[in-house]
Amino acid sequence: MRRSTHSWAWWGRAMERLLRPGRCPLCEAERQAGDERLDMLLYENVTDPGVRAELRASGGWCGHHFQRAMAIARGAGQTAGVALLYADVLEAAAARPPRRGRPCCGICCLAATAGRTAASQLAAVLDSSELDQEFTASGPVCLAHLPLVQALPAGRGRERLLQPAPASMAEVAAGLQDYFRRQSYDWHGDKSDQGVMARLGQLVQGGYPGATANQCRDREARVSWYRRLGRLR
Numbered sequence: 001m002r003r004s005t006h007s008w009a010w011w012g013r014a015m016e017r018l019l020r021p022g023r024c025p026l027c028e029a030e031r032q033a034g035d036e037r038l039d040m041l042l043y044e045n046v047t048d049p050g051v052r053a054e055l056r057a058s059g060g061w062c063g064h065h066f067q068r069a070m071a072i073a074r075g076a077g078q079t080a081g082v083a084l085l086y087a088d089v090l091e092a093a094a095a096r097p098p099r100r101g102r103p104c105c106g107i108c109c110l111a112a113t114a115g116r117t118a119a120s121q122l123a124a125v126l127d128s129s130e131l132d133q134e135f136t137a138s139g140p141v142c143l144a145h146l147p148l149v150q151a152l153p154a155g156r157g158r159e160r161l162l163q164p165a166p167a168s169m170a171e172v173a174a175g176l177q178d179y180f181r182r183q184s185y186d187w188h189g190d191k192s193d194q195g196v197m198a199r200l201g202q203l204v205q206g207g208y209p210g211a212t213a214n215q216c217r218d219r220e221a222r223v224s225w226y227r228r229l230g231r232l233r
């Protein structure tokens with residue numbers, strides 16, 4: 001695929017924003033996409049009838065994205081947007097309690113799409129060895145995002161994205177065994193976890209407590225529900 005120098009440079013910078021020490025780049029892509037969407041909803045779309053209808057239909061955001069929305073709103077010193085949106089959600093839920101099988105969170109769906117897009121784009125950038133050093137300094141792809149990377153077309157970028165995960169998992173597994181062993185009553189030395197539980201958190205949650213990758217089941221079903229609504233393409 002041919003790309004203009006300008007778009008390639010822009011793309012490289014966008015990918016570089018995803019590479020943070022100790023953090024899964026795909027969790028970072030999901031976090032950025034989710035936060036940007038919530039920010040836009042709270043400051044530009046609070047009175048948009050379509051946005052409000054969608055939020056009512058989905059029964060609001062998941063717990064994680066509600067927490068992010070509150071953090072963003074509090075950061076700006078203005079929580080009235082969340083109040084207005086959730087007055088609607090609660091009125092609708094009171095009139096007709098949520099049922100099983102309803103789609104649960106539009107931000108999770110949007111974030112899932114951002115994660116998938118970032119996986120392909122990051123693989124393409126790493127394919128040409130760009131950002132290799134930055135990727136080495138970032139965290140490995142987390143457990144939840146590994147299947148996404150494994151499903152990418154074969155190539156250097158895919159292999160590079162997968163490369164750090166096995167060594168990280170083996171290192172953390174050995175650390176967990178050691179931590180467990182040191183809890184024995186006949187061990188009188190250091191019983192602390194020596195940071196291994198934090199490293200486990202990085203592999204499971206991509207470096208973010210409450211990261212979106214593990215939030216909801218049946219994400220694919222919800223993505224297709226939102227596609228039908230025309231909210232995702």
Ligand SMILES: [Zn+2]
Binds near residue numbers: 025028142143144205
């Ligand atoms: Zn991840």
Ligand SMILES: [Zn+2]
Binds near residue numbers: 106108
């Ligand atoms: Zn969510």
